[in-house]
Amino acid sequence: MPCTTILVGKNASNDCSTMIARTDDGHFDVKKLVVVEPKDQPKTYRSVISHVEVPLPEAPLRYTACPSVNRTHGIWAATGINAANVGMTATETISTNPRVLAADPLVVYQKAKKRGEKDVPGGIGEEDIVVLVLPYIRTAREGVLRLGALLEQYGTYESNGIAFNDENEVWWMETVGGHHWLARRVPDDRCVIAPNQFAMDGFDLADALGEGKDHLCSADLKEFIDRNHLDRNQNGVFDPRAVFGSRRDLDHIYNTPRAWFMGRYLCPLSHRWDGPDAEFGPESDNIPWSLVPDRKVSVEDVKYLLSSHYQGTDYDPYIHRDTGKRGMYRSIGINRTGVAALCQIRSHVPDPIKGLEWVCFGPTTFDALLPVYPNVPKMPAYLSRVTEDVSTDNFYWASRLLGVLADPHFAAAAQPMERYEAAIMARGRQLVLEYDRKMAETGDFSLTAAANEALCSMAREETQKVLNTLVQIASEKMKNGYDRADN
Secondary structure, eight states, rough: OOOEEEEEOTTTTTSSSSEEEEOOSSSSOOOOEEOOOOGGSSSSSEEOOOOOOOOOOOOOOOOOOOSSSTTTTTOOOOEEETTTTTTEEEEEOOOOOHHHHSOOOOOOBBBBBSSOOOOOOOOOOOHHHHHHHGGEEEEEEEHHHHHHHHHHOOOBBEEEEEEEEEEEEEEEEEEETTTOOOEEEOOOOOOOESSSSOOOOOOHHHHTTEEEEEEEETHHHHHHHHHHTTTOGGOOOOOOOHHOOOOOTTHHHHHHHHEEEEEEEEOOTTTOOOTTTOOTTTSSSOOOOOOOSSSBBOHHHHHHHTTTTTSSSSOOTSSSSOOOOTTTTTTSSSOOEEEEEEEEEEEOOOGGOOOOEEEEEEEGOOOOOOOEEEEEESSHHHHHOOOOOOOOOSSHHHHHHHHHHHGHHHEEEEEEHHHHHHHHHHHHHHHHHHHHHHHHHOOOHHHHHHHHHHHHHHHHHHHHHHHHHHHHHHHHHHTTTOOOTTT
């Protein structure tokens, strides 16, 4: 799916937590947040899209997921945190090139053409990956290794980036062709920005094929590169983005501008992003994969970036003046987002409450990010009881309605929406602080369920208030409004 990913190392964050976040930009996919208990995890996984069957290990862990409500095309679990406090988000669709696909073709499902012949299963993909990996790992590194083994065995039918985090580490993994892969540990003091392109711009093959401290890859990756003449290793530097990625005109409209805006926000002082002397512009192909932010990064910063629409620039689709650049680049916050989720693993609280999962449904520009504790037997109905029918009884559809009402009346709606997002964030943080203290003092970690109910009750209250406001704004601005004195 065309998504946007942000990763934050523990020393780059304001509270020494690790964070992985992504917008899941499907085609208006109806999403919910659920808990999957071990008894509900299948013994054999069957993919809807590729028809591949994968036997699964015993003793899965409990985990959260953001599946599609309509299962016609599969689960699409998107993201979650498991009982071992490991977070995962999958996947960021990335770009590649014909050289790679010729050397290692994608594994695509082939339906039998004649009676008596058997279908040929495809590989695994975004539909499958969270379910196949997250219940079976206890560290971020284990996530890379398990998924790597699955890719080598079954292959994949698409090019993807996947992120994992635990209390200490964040790992970013990218697929190469049908069966190959590589992964890097995000340096603790850095943030990674990944907008639908092959992202890694540097890689230590010697470490990956040796100690594997900060780099991992499929065992034959170097042979694969050499055998297919993919890299001449110019200047002694291996650049995976140049070798495995793309460099297309459409990238400059759809992908690189998002990296530019995120880098511009994270590093406004240490790099030049604007003007004739800019180091990087919206169409630059060399925007770094990772950056040391000029100040420590908070959850609020990540939400701002995942909601962004080039505000403060001539590219903002909502500005009144038209300089000829308005809306020319694909925004990060777009209309068709199903869910944006941030997996935060904290280090200053007891193990049972280290994880916080922050969720935002619908178009992120207009919706709020709500924290919940993932270590619970089930999620509140406000997050989990979602159908395909529009309703204000759940956070998904209420959030979608906010976007529909606010978008046509952006100038009038911007201030109440800003207040709404701030209220959810502030009141949400207050409740987390309150319940963190209660659970740390009493040792009663079953209070996570009560905390989530309180958080959802608060979100429902704030969402109803802003819905009332937006309906009034939209009503007043309807085109068929007339007074007797109108001429």
